[in-house]
Amino acid sequence: MSTDLPAVSDSTIRRLSLYLRALEGLDDQAEPTVSSRRLAELAGTSAAQVRKDLSRFGSFGKRGLGYSVAPLQNHLRDILGLQRRWPVVLVGAGRIGSALFEYPYFRERGFEIVAVVDRDPAKVGRRWNGVKIQSVEALPTLVRECRAELGILAIPATDAQAAAEALVDAGVRGILNFAPVQLHLGSHVVVNDVNLTLEMEALSFALRTASELGSGEGG
Template identity: 70%
Template sequence: MPRRRSKPSESTIRRLSLYLRALEGLGEEGESTASSELLAGRVGTTAAQVRKDLSHFGSFGKRGLGYEVAPLQVHLKEILGLHRRWPVVLVGAGRIGSALFEYPHFGARGFEIVAILDRDPAKVGRRWGEVEISPMDELESVVHDRKAELAILTIPWDGAQDVAEALVAAGVRGILNFAPLQLRLPPEIEVNDVNLALEMEALSFALHLGGSQVDGVDARSGEG
């Protein structure tokens, strides 16, 4: 197994997802091969970056030709672990939870929300499509029964830490966390934070700065 030259960085992984989506687009457009330069253009990076990213996992291209769209898609899906179905538990049946439950791109990637939990008794028992909302005290049995290793947390910050710990105790190994706090969990648990206010704040910073002190901003003018 001659793969894995050096360990891929977090950013490499994230770009693999982008390459995968770009390849799907190219496939729909009828392209059967793609050069690293073409892929880079679609994803907003450089050709060298694409090649380096892919090289961490093997040699998928043909010199002089580029990469074949369909096979590379398969490879990327396998690398990312998307060749299988992932049962997911959604905790928090609020607005964001509801939006994510309907989010079509999850299903397209094998992520299937198989259970919904909420602490609000008024919501428990309702059905969203095929899935009935369960009370929080069924957390452990639900996670266990459905063999869910992934969870999405869309609850207010004040319950998040406890729920996260319960999820981990029940067998969850990866959490997509929308609660705006830093979860403290064992290091082997993978947590991805989505902090929407933070994203807006990053925009605010950039606009604020650009509006008031444009002087120091170079980069684009001096050539490359």
């Protein structure tokens, strides 16, 4: 079934992912249906928000009853594009790259890291669970051979822009970027940044704010 796709905000999509995760945590034998209120609790939002989010894509619930767990899971997978396998090319075989390669939840959702490249000649040639680490020069060929449309950048900031461009030139349209740098790519390419330092700084700000009761900066 093809889903009609209106303009949907990024925050809605991110919540859909949380709904899916929450639904997968339910025992659909014991709990075959779920209300927007319950789903909201599980996902950390409000019932109205859940209904609004879902209603953008269709009427999946039944009044008086709620949403059937298994069908809703399928709808969400369909909306998010998870009803297929996504081959992924990983750039960078350092600590972060290694952790991502082993990350079990990617494969579970259809994201399969099918190729790994690294700049370091000492790493090239090693095998990770059957996948041979290759040289960055092989990147364009690899992307094309694997028909990868998704790439992950887990390399230093200095190399990220060039690597991103290489990925895009070879056909990648979506990038998960762990490098602490703003990538400048064509507007048809989607980039999601994972900025670990930023996350810690947001915590730091929140804690500082909380403890500064009664004293602040001069205005």
